[in-house]
Amino acid sequence: MDIRNYAMHWLSDIPGLGPKGREELDVIFADETDIFLSSGEEIYTRIKAYTREHGKRALTDKVVGLLADTGRRMASMKEYEGLADAGVRFISRYDPMYPKRLEGIYDPPHQLFVKGGLPGDGRVAVGIVGARNCTVYGRDMARLFGYRLARAGIDVISGMAAGVDGWAHRGALEAGGRTYAVLGCGVGVCYPESNRNIYEGIPQNGGLISEYPVRYKPLASNFPARNRIISGLSDGILIVEARLRSGSLITADAALDQGKDVFVIPGRIGDELSIGCNRLIRQGAIPVLTPDDILEYYNVRTGSVEPPGLTGDERLIYEMIGDRAVSITDIASKAKGSYAGTLKLLMKMKKNGLIKEVYRDKYVRV
Structure with missing residues (x-):
């Protein structure tokens, strides 16, 4: 019995327990196992003592109540035991399989739920993100870059959102390459439903990844948070169509903070879906015109072989x-x-x- 994994799984399913709350728990308790093995009364007592000493806390009364609920703890253990039957792996930050790329980012996820595999630490990985309401041009570029990069052996990472994300995954799957979707919900939830075929195809050719419990709903607040994982798992991020204020630019900012490369497909001046991309270029992002630009940047060589049987x-x-x-x-x-x-x-x-x-x-x- 791995008590630490039980504890990590339990803490991942406490609504409202964010990064600051986890930091406070790290101060109040020795580690996750210490919290998990504490009685409800002891949890109340120790958190109350912390509050007296510091005057305020990030842990809300509701969160403290959920932590002290022993019934919830038992239910979480049962859910953890069922992960393997659902084809889901639980990988905590202490696990040797935890991606090295995530260890150095700001607020690394405490755990990952994985259906399929994880990107290889030794392989080049490129995240492709962009507008949900993309144009036909954006769709085709996402699909083309996803296809060519995956065919060249690059891991393609995205968020399986409608629009650019989904088309990047499609391109990678069509190439028979590896693609990984970092979800803003649990890996047991297909969102959006229109990407069902991608959702079902990715685990055989990459993996579905989330820091949220298996059946966790796709809440709006989850998506900006998951962007740091998309960029964290990638060597570089490619932006395909983005408004001036968009989730894609949040991902680009996360990538820059993490020291990752940011590539941009230029767009038409004045086009609403190109304003974000063109501004990134003005700020120093790398413009790319073909997939070969990225392949050359990472020194990935792919010989041009003529198909047999051409007239x-x-x-x-x-x-x-x-x-x-x-x-x-x-x-x-x-x-x-x-x-x-x-x-x-x-x-x-x-x-x-x-x-x-x-x-x-x-x-x-x-």
Whole structure:
């Protein structure tokens, strides 16, 4: 029986017990096990003595009452015992499996609930975040960068939110690479429901990660807090479309505080979803135009291998198309072919998974 893990699990499910409250508990009690093994009466007595000495405290009366509730403690033990059956691992900050990248960040999570795996400490990891109400362009860029980075062996990390986050995960999954979702709810909750297919696919190709208990609801206050974990697990953060005040900029700020790289896809001047991105560039963030910019930055090499079985015309078109979107008109002109004939070849190559349409009539390699 690992009493410390029981204690850590129990404390993770005390509503209202934030970082300052945990700091006070660290002063009042020797460690998590000491709190867990204390009776309700002893908890009241020791916290009361602390209050007399310091005059005020962050621990509210409600939180103290929950800590002293022995019935809640027993229920938490039962829930902990059921984690393995649910396919969930509980990793405390004392566990050798706890990610090294998180150890040095501000307010590192005391515990992680994990369904699947964790990013490898020795692998390059890039977080991709952006607007929930993204444009078609933002969607396609998130998917493209997620795909190319994952295909090159980079771990893609995001928050599984609607919009950019979800499309980055989709791209990584389509590449057969590894992707990790840091959730603002428990790993037993799919939020938003529209990302159900991603939620079910990630544990087989990465992992679902949360500091919240398995069935914890997606409260609004959870999401800004989880952003520090997204950036903490990443070597760098890529921002794809962001308003002037957005969760993506909170993640960028967390990344800068943690000494991480911040990459930005530039946007149109005056576009509301580009204001945040363009301002970050003005403040010194690294603008990127293709996934290769990030691969080169981290010295990740991926040889360009031509797919087998291409016809002469298909090979010519494949060589023209790279990471930058190319229009049908430009391809037809360079290939000296008809628009209709070029379109027919493009449709065949798209069907065979060689290229994809990133926005209307423009294509990039897969």
